[in-house]
Amino acid sequence: MARVKKERAVQEEKYSLVYLMPLIVVLVFIPVLIYQINVPTGLTKYDWFVGTSTAMDFFLRAKSIWLYISFGFTIFIMLFMILSEEIKPIWDAILIPLFVYGVLCLLSACFSIDRTYSFKGIYEQFESVWMLLGYVLLVYFAFYNFRSEAAVRRIMPWLVGGIAFLTVLGLCQAFGLDPVQYKPLQKIFVTDKRLLGHLKLKFGEGRVYMSLYNPNYVGFYTVMMIPVLMALLLHTKKMIARVIYGLLIAGLLICLFASQSRAGIVALVVAVIILIIGLRSVLLKKWYVTAGLVLLAGVGFVVVNQMNNNILIQRLQGMFQSEKETYELESIVTGDDVAITLNGNEFHVEVQGEGDETVFLLHDQDGAEILSTKADSGETIVNDERFPFRLEVINRSNFKGFGVTTTLNQNVDGVETPVEKQWVFTNQMISGDDTYYVKAGGASLFHMKKVEKGLPYLENHYSLANNRGYIWAKTWSVLKKYPLLGSGPDTFTIAFPNHDLVGLYNSGHDGELVTKPHCMYLQIAAQTGIPALIAYITFFVWYIISGIRLYWKQDFSELLPKIGVALMVSVIGYLIMGLTNDSCIAVSPIFFVLTGMGLGINYHLKKKKSSQA
Numbered sequence: 001m002a003r004v005k006k007e008r009a010v011q012e013e014k015y016s017l018v019y020l021m022p023l024i025v026v027l028v029f030i031p032v033l034i035y036q037i038n039v040p041t042g043l044t045k046y047d048w049f050v051g052t053s054t055a056m057d058f059f060l061r062a063k064s065i066w067l068y069i070s071f072g073f074t075i076f077i078m079l080f081m082i083l084s085e086e087i088k089p090i091w092d093a094i095l096i097p098l099f100v101y102g103v104l105c106l107l108s109a110c111f112s113i114d115r116t117y118s119f120k121g122i123y124e125q126f127e128s129v130w131m132l133l134g135y136v137l138l139v140y141f142a143f144y145n146f147r148s149e150a151a152v153r154r155i156m157p158w159l160v161g162g163i164a165f166l167t168v169l170g171l172c173q174a175f176g177l178d179p180v181q182y183k184p185l186q187k188i189f190v191t192d193k194r195l196l197g198h199l200k201l202k203f204g205e206g207r208v209y210m211s212l213y214n215p216n217y218v219g220f221y222t223v224m225m226i227p228v229l230m231a232l233l234l235h236t237k238k239m240i241a242r243v244i245y246g247l248l249i250a251g252l253l254i255c256l257f258a259s260q261s262r263a264g265i266v267a268l269v270v271a272v273i274i275l276i277i278g279l280r281s282v283l284l285k286k287w288y289v290t291a292g293l294v295l296l297a298g299v300g301f302v303v304v305n306q307m308n309n310n311i312l313i314q315r316l317q318g319m320f321q322s323e324k325e326t327y328e329l330e331s332i333v334t335g336d337d338v339a340i341t342l343n344g345n346e347f348h349v350e351v352q353g354e355g356d357e358t359v360f361l362l363h364d365q366d367g368a369e370i371l372s373t374k375a376d377s378g379e380t381i382v383n384d385e386r387f388p389f390r391l392e393v394i395n396r397s398n399f400k401g402f403g404v405t406t407t408l409n410q411n412v413d414g415v416e417t418p419v420e421k422q423w424v425f426t427n428q429m430i431s432g433d434d435t436y437y438v439k440a441g442g443a444s445l446f447h448m449k450k451v452e453k454g455l456p457y458l459e460n461h462y463s464l465a466n467n468r469g470y471i472w473a474k475t476w477s478v479l480k481k482y483p484l485l486g487s488g489p490d491t492f493t494i495a496f497p498n499h500d501l502v503g504l505y506n507s508g509h510d511g512e513l514v515t516k517p518h519c520m521y522l523q524i525a526a527q528t529g530i531p532a533l534i535a536y537i538t539f540f541v542w543y544i545i546s547g548i549r550l551y552w553k554q555d556f557s558e559l560l561p562k563i564g565v566a567l568m569v570s571v572i573g574y575l576i577m578g579l580t581n582d583s584c585i586a587v588s589p590i591f592f593v594l595t596g597m598g599l600g601i602n603y604h605l606k607k608k609k610s611s612q613a
Contacts, residue, residue: 014150015150017154020154020158025073032169032211033059036190036191039123040053042123046494055123059213067134068134078141090143092603097536097539098536099136104528105129109128112487113487125492125585127490129489132489139592142593142599144596147607148604163229163248164244168251173208174208176206181199206258215260217586218256219256220581222252223256223570224570227567231565263581271569278569279562332448334435335436336435340387342408370384379392389406402424402426448499451500467507468519469507470503471507519581521579563601568598
């Protein structure tokens with residue numbers, strides 16, 4: 001009897017804030033964290049890495065530290081609720097595939113190609129196996145707590161407060177008044193005082209990133225929060241609350257458009273359509289709300305688009321346009337000589353002598369000599385129209401070798417433009433080894449080989465989805481190499497074929513370090529295996545299908561059904577965005593908390609329905 005009273009007490013109007021505190025921290029406080037931490041890259045041991053041993057991090061490392069603290073606090077609170085408050089744990093079969101996913105992630109980490117990164121996380125990501133298991137924990141803890149309207153009502157003011165803070169920050173950025181660039185505020189989060197007033201972010205003025213590391217993650221955030229705000233707007237009867245929710249929705253729409261997240265705009269359109277279908281019975285009565293929001297979104301889109309010289313229209317058009325591409329430069333292979341394949345013709349080069357006495361020996365794939373001329377500048381000009389190359393000797397104290405400058409046509413803003421690129425080689429820098437190496441940058445030297453081709457369509461559409469086509473094509477080779485357990489959590493950077501300098505050049509990623517596949521599903525499959533991806537998808541498909549069945553003929557007179565269907569729509573929007581964006585600790589923890597909240601509400605409504613049957 002005492003246990004029943006205690007459990008009933010938790011369901012009362014004032015749900016204990018202590019129980020929800022870990023979730024409030026994840027939803028409200030961690031997303032706004034910005035703090036400079038110098039982190040070791042740990043990648044200098046790889047010959048393809050041209051960066052430094054340490055890197056400055058402002059957005060992710062601090063978030064990851066506080067997330068781990070939140071996970072520990074979550075476990076403590078859950079044990080307290082079960083053991084001291086005697087609130088019994090619950091279970092739903094829908095959680096099975098999620099827990100299977102967690103187990104597979106742990107196994108993947110144990111058999112990782114680099115267990116250090118899988119268990120500790122890699123810089124620019126910090127999504128170790130403990131972070132992935134923490135996501136699973138957040139889902140269950142939110143599911144465990146949000147089985148009552150009292151819990152939902154208790155957390156909503158906090159969530160709305162967090163949305164308001166990020167919206168104001170985003171609006172300031174949209175109109176060129178970025179607080180992050182304001183020197184007095186930088187004193188709070190910049191630890192290197194030499195950077196004060198000189199901190200410049202790469203996104204450009206007027207582009208919104210909030211405190212979420214990247215403008216694309218603003219798309220994730222707005223897609224998740226707008227449906228929740230719409231549900232609150234439709235439910236509340238207080239005019240001041242309606243004004244607040246309406247203003248926040250308007251602000252988030254402006255932030256979304258100003259972030260230029262194409263996937264976010266598409267995902268939001270789909271999510272809102274689903275929300276309208278789900279809440280059709282409510283919206284028929286309040287059609288003016290829907291009409292007003294649609295009009296608001298249209299006006300916001302037009303205004304932001306005009307402010308940024310039609311950039312939104314251009315980016316949306318580019319998202320769906322991708323013609324078949326050809327690349328003049330096909331491969332570079334180093335070994336006994338340097339072989340450059342251009343438009344089906346092979347250019348072979350060797351060197352004899354050193355310094356000013358260096359002689360270039362040139363021939364094609366048939367062994368025929370390729371003629372050249374020594375220019376006054378000291379460069380060697382290739383006299384063969386098949387090979388628009390220039391060669392020069394590099395004779396420095398710290399490097400001896402030669403450079404081959406190619407002049408090839410590349411698509412620059414839709415126009416074929418001749419672009420020069422120098423490739424540097426050597427056969428003199430490694431003692432006892434006279435084979436040829438490419439210099440990738442810094443002190444990196446390695447042999448270049450032909451890289452395995454990925455999916456044929458993607459190999460011919462590198463520019464697909466803002467140059468994601470190339471990364472997707474090469475991620476396919478990672479999947480084929482590690483199909484069952486993946487390469488290990490947070491090891492994509494290592495597993496990716498970073499030696500493919502030709503592919504990186506052709507795809508517009510020259511000089512970049514590819515740290516993520518720009519597709520959440522490829523990210524899961526490549527790092528934790530195809531079975532983990534199947535379990536992940538199974539969980540969310542199960543959640544969505546069961547949600548559709550539950551809400552299709554639901555009475556939406558109360559708060560929980562409105563919030564429940566809104567959370568389902570938020571999840572769908574996030575999953576759509578995952579097609580062209582990765583999981584990131586800036587927004588993924590929020591997603592998993594909202595998923596757990598949706599599960600808890602669904603569980604409550606199903607129990608209520610069955611008890612009334």
